[in-house]
Amino acid sequence: MFDKNDFEVFNDDTLSGRLELIRKNLDPKFEILGQDLLQSLEDEYHQKFFLKIAKHQRRTKNPPPDTWLAINQDKKGYKKTPHLEFGLWPDRYFITFSLLADIRDRENYYSILEKYQNKIISEGWGVSNDHTSSVLKDATEFDNVIKHYQKVKSSDLVIGFELLKNDSIVSSSDYDQLLKDKFMKLSQYLVLFNKEAAK
Template identity: 30%
Template sequence: MNYLFDQYVFDTFKLDSVDGRMDAIRSRIQPLFHHYAQQVADQLADHHLPNLPIHVAKHLRRKVHPAKNTWVAIGGDKRGYKKYPHFQLGINPDYVFIVLAIIENPINEKNIARAFRQNLSQFERLPNDLIIIPDHTQLPYIQQSEADFNKLFDRLENIKKAEFMLGRLAKVGESVLENQASTSQWIQETISDVLPFFELAINSPRAK
């Protein structure tokens, strides 16, 4: 099988019915998720982060409206991932993304935000092609070079529903998606770039 995020894969989101789109997600997209998520898990194991579970989104609550995006998460525990910092590989009608994700009011969110703010200079030195997605349910994103990290971390600390996703995205037809080797390299480079912040998040002091 060719594990490519090509036009055929993106066309999944043109299917109007819940069942039709879900069937296409299972057949077209989830095999790619399993393939690349395992590569991420192996890469993290090489950095002494073994046994991070892989969670493929199932969209079980979708009964009326078809899923607008889909993803696989690497991290958390066997029961789930949203309450922990984790990595996400996902796709929506506009782009594929690979990010460090802190979403839906995870455990220790305030201390994670404080730890990030204390290391502000590390974020400001990141490659300019990284992006920030401030809401995992929406398509808009911010270029790293234009981000106000201090403001983002203040929001993450003080607003319950605030989120922070840091990584890269690629639109259909971009060179990194043309073959498996370039896609794997793109994902692995992004994981390497954001890994220090994942470690910072999981090692931040626990709230008392």
């Protein structure tokens, strides 16, 4: 389903043109993948999950620099809760678990992050303090990322995986299952963090 042509949506530098390409070329794939992920998550965890596909409706001038689907466990919306995303920047696919700057009850997650810090590092996820940047740091930076998140109220906490556009697997093979497997592996933190925060 996904292939290197996905990135062609970013070749159009106009707002209307890029949005049209996203709606035509990527949103149908997001819908198929999103429904598949919802079913897999609910089969795995026996809990309820909710899907949102980015529509970029607030944009009036500049084209979106990335596009995505998001899944969380709160039907009211995902941005103020722990959530997962799958999407594209112009040069890479990304799969992330995020706690944004304005998440509800932010301080409740500080000790949870520390509890799972070693596990996240050992699994080799990329990490970041900025969900608006495509670049993920090495897992070995996670201690610094957590400390920054605890100290700087405007910072995010992002854990994830990226597959670069120029990676050989994107050019030569079917990688849908790889993307799904990474998403499902990362989903453990969505469920764990929500469970821990509810205690």
